Each structure stands twice: as structure tokens, then as C-alpha cells.
Amino acid sequence: MATGLTSDSKKGLRPTISLKIKCCPFTFLLTQARYSTKIKYPFASCLISKNNKMSRLYIQYQTNSAVPIDTTYGRGLQGTLPLDIIYDLIAAYKTAVAPLLDHSSLAQLTLHLPNGIPRSALTEDCFSPTDSTGTTLRNSLALTRLNGFEFDDIQPLIIKSKNDTVQGIDRNEMVVEIASHDFLQYVPPKIEFSLTNTKERESKSSGPRAHPKEPATVLSWYDFLPNAELFRLESSCLISPPTFTNYEANVSDEDILHGRIEANILNPINHLLKALGYNLLFTGHSEILKPVLKGWPDHVLHENHELMSFIETKTIWDLPTPLNNETINQWWNEDISALISQSTRQNPRPSILHVIGQVYGYLSNHELTYGMLTNGEVVWFLCTPNLQNAPTTLLISQPVSLVGESPTLFQSIMYFVSLVIDNHKSGKSPETSPTDTLIPLSVRGRDIQGVPADLDLSQLNEKVGDGFCGNVFKYISCDGTEIAVKCCDKNNNKEGYRMMKKEVKIYRKLESLQGTVVPTLRFSGFVGETFLIGTDYIKGKHLIQGTKKSEVVIKKLKQKLAQHKIEHGDLREKNILEDESGNHWVFDFGKSEIIDSQ
Numbered sequence: 027m028a029t030g031l032t033s034d035s036k037k038g039l040r041p042t043i044s045l046k047i048k049c050c051p052f053t054f055l056l057t058q059a060r061y062s063t064k065i066k067y068p069f070a071s072c073l074i075s076k077n078n079k080m081s082r083l084y085i086q087y088q089t090n091s092a093v094p095i096d097t098t099y100g101r102g103l104q105g106t107l108p109l110d111i112i113y114d115l116i117a118a119y120k121t122a123v124a125p126l127l128d129h130s131s132l133a134q135l136t137l138h139l140p141n142g143i144p145r146s147a148l149t150e151d152c153f154s155p156t157d158s159t160g161t162t163l164r165n166s167l168a169l170t171r172l173n174g175f176e177f178d179d180i181q182p183l184i185i186k187s188k189n190d191t192v193q194g195i196d197r198n199e200m201v202v203e204i205a206s207h208d209f210l211q212y213v214p215p216k217i218e219f220s221l222t223n224t225k226e227r228e229s230k231s232s233g234p235r236a237h238p239k240e241p242a243t244v245l246s247w248y249d250f251l252p253n254a255e256l257f258r259l260e261s262s263c264l265i266s267p268p269t270f271t272n273y274e275a276n277v278s279d280e281d282i283l284h285g286r287i288e289a290n291i292l293n294p295i296n297h298l299l300k301a302l303g304y305n306l307l308f309t310g311h312s313e314i315l316k317p318v319l320k321g322w323p324d325h326v327l328h329e330n331h332e333l334m335s336f337i338e339t340k341t342i343w344d345l346p347t348p349l350n351n352e353t354i355n356q357w358w359n360e361d362i363s364a365l366i367s368q369s370t371r372q373n374p375r376p377s378i379l380h381v382i383g384q385v386y387g388y389l390s391n392h393e394l395t396y397g398m399l400t401n402g403e404v405v406w407f408l409c410t411p412n413l414q415n416a417p418t419t420l421l422i423s424q425p426v427s428l429v430g431e432s433p434t435l436f437q438s439i440m441y442f443v444s445l446v447i448d449n450h451k452s453g454k455s456p457e458t459s460p461t462d463t464l465i466p467l468s469v470r471g472r473d474i475q476g477v478p479a480d481l482d483l484s485q486l487n488e489k490v491g492d493g494f495c496g497n498v499f500k501y502i503s504c505d506g507t508e509i510a511v512k513c514c515d516k517n518n519n520k521e522g523y524r525m526m527k528k529e530v531k532i533y534r535k536l537e538s539l540q541g542t543v544v545p546t547l548r549f550s551g552f553v554g555e556t557f558l559i560g561t562d563y564i565k566g567k568h569l570i571q572g573t574k575k576s577e578v579v580i581k582k583l584k585q586k587l588a589q590h591k592i593e594h595g596d597l598r599e600k601n602i603l604e605d606e607s608g609n610h611w612v613f614d615f616g617k618s619e620i621i622d623s624q
Contacts, residue, residue, distance in 0.1 A: 129187075395449055510563040543587075
């Protein structure tokens with residue numbers, strides 16, 4: 027840490043503090059300055075001006091100097107994502123001032139309004155439910171809710187540590203708690219296998235089938251991994267860290283593997299689900315569920331004994347981990363071709379047909395949308411996208427390593443659970459609608475989920491708008507429907523892609539308003555590396571800025587969205603259209619937030 031003097035025409039000479047923080051694998055350089063702050067990253071270098079108020083917030087701990095925190099970067103394993111909520115802000119400050127708060131975990135830190143700003147300046151839902159009269163901000167509060175305030179070095183936000191008031195207690199003996207967001211970053215121990223399988227497991231029938239034994243089409247669930255990496259818990263709580271058991275003996279059969287998965291993966295996830303207030307539970311195939319099970323999956327996810335999903339476990343001897351960019355989707359195609367031609371494969375691996383048939387049987391017989399498959403080294407996440415329109419299609423994600431960090435296994439499982447909660451038996455994947463068409467990879471040379479089969483990027487040449495995420499084009503479908511298609515290159519605009527994924531989620535939350543206040547969502551998905559959202563094309567004009575009519579319309583639309591627990595975050599004339607009949611339509615939900623019930 028270096029100190030010095032800086033000249034300020036308004037205040038004369040004043041001390042400055044430069045902090046150089048090493049946060050592997052990145053190094054941050056923060057300079058406390060009244061009017062500009064430089065933060066160096068491997069991906070970007072930015073000079074933030076005073077006019078950009080919400081990109082920089084000052085935070086002060088006790089009598090230390092207030093430190094500016096840039097909200098544009100800092101979240102995620104690579105530190106490239108923007109800060110979204112109060113918890114992110116606390117974590118960024120703790121990193122910036124290290125080792126000042128090393129004595130406190132993130133769970134012991136709270137952020138408060140400055141002394142000069144009363145509680146009444148914000149609505150009650152902005153504050154921690156455990157602080158009914160003070161100014162403790164809720165950890166899950168979106169930073170957009172602080173718009174309108176300038177937290178500078180004169181009136182900074184205040185950070186406090188619960189350790190500051192603890193007396194007579196040995197900190198080393200205190201019960202350690204972490205935030206639920208941190209829980210997802212823990213990595214379970216690697217499962218080690220013996221050289222050979224010492225016990226052949228008797229194969230169990232998966233029960234009677236309502237569908238063909240194998241799916242007709244197996245596609246890649248291409249967007250599972252990027253969505254899992256972006257996933258964040260909607261609610262936050264304090265929770266003890268996961269506890270893991272280290273085993274000396276290697277896994278030699280499937281029964282032992284079941285025990286390792288329960289101890290170091292499912293039990294911690296159950297602990298987190300309980301802390302978050304869910305009634306969901308991962309268990310073995312218990313006798314309670316036996317009457318409703320058609321087959322015998324190794325583990326099930328249930329809510330009050332209602333089957334929600336399952337996990338099927340195989341050993342690496344029955345289901346090896348693919349190497350050299352191979353996928354089990356490719357294996358399935360190879361095995362089907364060999365079966366049809368009655369030929370022998372050159373690859374000596376075990377056949378994948380029985381495994382695929384087994385998990386597909388569990389999904390189809392129970393009309394489940396989602397399932398999981400693991401071999402103890404990686405996990406595949408499964409989806410039947412639309413049992414009505416494509417009853418024999420199975421989507422399989424890229425494998426998620428048990429010891430991977432981007433995304434972690436816990437992060438992937440909790441994202442998977444969130445999908446199950448939203449839609450465990452409707453037969454629709456998160457990227458499809460009743461009008462969508464799924465085309466096999468062999469037909470078009472690419473995976474398409476959600477995007478109409480007749481849509482090609484070369485057809486999108488009538489530009490009708492643009493924005494941060496990308497351009498918007500008018501597209502006419504094969505049945506003559508006019509559709510507005512928003513496009514975003516996920517590789518060159520990662521933040522725009524994140525906002526568009528959020529937008530799809532908000533559209534689904536506003537399903538009852540589609541066609542009246544918000545356009546009807548027609549499809550979403552990828553064409554190559556471009557992510558698309560298609561909605562009904564609305565012909566109209568934007569409201570005139572600053573008029574009395576605009577104020578009334580915006581207030582009315584805010585109330586309608588609030589009734590559905592949605593805060594738009596950027597509701598202004600530019601994002602509202604008035605059609606020829608005088609109806610008003612809301613667009614651009616990339617900055618929207620789901621209002622916390624607390």
C-alpha cells in the first residue's frame with residue numbers, strides 16, 4: 027500500500043491511497059481519487075468519470091478512507107461480470123481492502139446507508155428482514171434500486187462487521203457461516219476409481235415404456251453450460267459450509283459410488299435446499315416412492331414425495347468419460363448406425379444404447395422434463411424438450427466435471443433444480459414454445475432449439491432497431507407472422523447475452539401479460555453463436571419524452587409490472603411503443619429484476 031498527496035483545487039492537498047490487490051489469477055489496481063478511478067483488468071482498462079454515477083460507489087469501514095468500487099466488473103470466476111446485488115458489492119470491497127477485513131467472512135459483513143440518509147429514503151423491501159428499524163441493506167437487493175443516490179467519498183455507504191461487536195469470544199471458535207452464493211463455489215473431492223470393477227452389478231429393468239425404447243433424435247443441450255455459469259440464487263441466506271468426507275479406498279463398484287455421491291454431493295445440496303426454504307430432497311429410491319416409480323433410478327429428486335427428477339449412476343467401466351471432444355450424443359449415433367447396418371464398431375467402448383434407453387425411459391414414463399446422468403467423474407444433464415411436438419427427442423448437456431470450477435458442480439445442480447422447479451412435468455424445455463421446431467443435427471448441420479427451422483441469419487436484413495445487446499430485425503415466418511428478432515453475438519457481447527437470457531426469463535414470468543402489455547414471446551435460442559429472441563412485431567411509435575401523457579403511461583405500466591413482481595429497471599419512452607389503436611407495449615427487459623417477496 028502506498029500513500030501520498032494529491033492536489034485538489036477545491037481542497038488543497040489531501041492524502042491519497044493506492045491499493046494493489048492480487049486476486050488470483052488477476053491483479054487489481056485501485057487508486058482512491060475524488061474525480062477518477064482506474065481499475066486494471068486483463069480484459070479491459072477503463073477511466074470512470076464522475077458523471078457515470080452508478081458505475082462507481084464509495085464504501086467506508088470504520089474510520090478508514092472511503093474506497094471507490096467499480097460496479098462494471100468484478101463478479102464471476104474471471105471477474106468480468108458486472109456487480110448486480112449488494113452481496114457483490116460487499117465481496118468486491120472485501121477484496122479491494124485486503125487484508126483489512128480478513129478477520130470477517132462475507133456472511134459477517136453488512137452494508138448500510140450513510141448516516142445522512144434515513145431509512146425512509148428507500149422502500150421497506152430494500153432492507154434486511156433481520157433489521158426492522160436500522161439501515162442494513164438486503165444482500166440480494168439489486169444495485170439498480172440505489173439509482174438516484176450519489177454515494178461519494180463525502181457520503182459513502184457504510185460497511186460493518188459482526189466481529190466488531192463480538193467480545194469475549196475466541197474468533198477461531200466461532201461458528202463459521204457463509205452466504206449461500208459462496209456455497210455454490212465449493213468443489214467436492216475427486217472420486218478415485220480402482221483399476222478394475224470388482225463387482226458386476228445386476229441390471230434392473232426400467233419398467234414398462236410408454237414411448238419407444240430409444241429416442242429418435244439425440245441433440246446437444248448447447249446452452250446449459252453457459253446458463254449454469256451465469257446462474258445466481260434468487261434468494262440469499264447464511265449457511266454453514268459444506269462438509270466433505272475424504273475416503274482412502276478407491277471406488278470399485280457402483281454401490282460404493284452411490285455412497286460417495288450421496289455423502290459429498292447430494293447431502294450438501296440437500297443442506298443448501300433446506301437452508302433456502304425448499305421442500306425438495308435428493309434421496310435414494312425410497313419405498314415411499316416405489317408405487318409411483320416405473321423403473322428404479324439410483325436417486326430421485328422429490329417434493330413431499332412427488333417425483334420431480336432423477337439421477338442415474340453408472341461406473342466409468344459402463345460409461346467412460348468421452349475424450350478428444352467426443353460426446354455421448356456422437357456415441358449414440360455411432361451405435362445406432364452399427365445396429366442398423368449390423369456392423370461392428372471400431373471403438374471398443376461399451377455401447378451407449380442401453381444407458382440412453384434407460385434414462386429416456388425414466389423421463390418418458392414419468393412425463394418428466396429433466397434428469398441427470400453421472401459416472402462419478404462428470405455429470406450430464408438431460409432434457410425432453412417437448413413431449414407433444416417432439417416426443418422422441420432427448421437433449422444432453424456437455425459434461426460437467428465433479429471438480430470443475432466454471433461452472434462448479436453445485437452451481438450446475440442448483441441451476442438444474444431451478445429449471446425443475448419451474449417446469450418439471452410440462453414437457454417443455456426452457457428454450458421451446460408450442461410453435462417451435464426441433465431439427466436433428468444431421469439435417470441442418472447445427473443444433474437448433476427454439477428457433478424456427480426456416481429462419482436463416484441471411485434473411486434478417488430489415489433492421490428496425492438496435493441497442494446494447496444487438497440489432498433488431500423484422501422477420502416474416504413461413505405462416506406470414508411478422509416477428510421482431512433481437513440478435514446478440516454471445517462471444518463478442520457476453521454482457522448483452524446475459525441480459526437477453528434474463529429477458530427470456532422475465533417474458534415467461536409475464537406470460538399472462540403477453541399479447542396485451544408485452545409482445546408475445548415466439549422463440550429464443552441459437553443460430554450458430556448468435557442468440558436470438560423472437561417476439562410479435564409491434565408497429566407503432568415511441569412516446570414523446572417529458573410529456574404529461576408519458577408520465578401517466580409509465581406510471582400505469584410500472585404498476586402492472588409490479589403486480590407481477592417485476593421491476594423493469596429501464597422503463598422510459600424509448601422502451602414503450604404506442605400502436606395504431608392506442609395500446610402501449612413494453613420492451614427490453616434485460617435490466618429487469620424479479621421483486622423479492624421479502
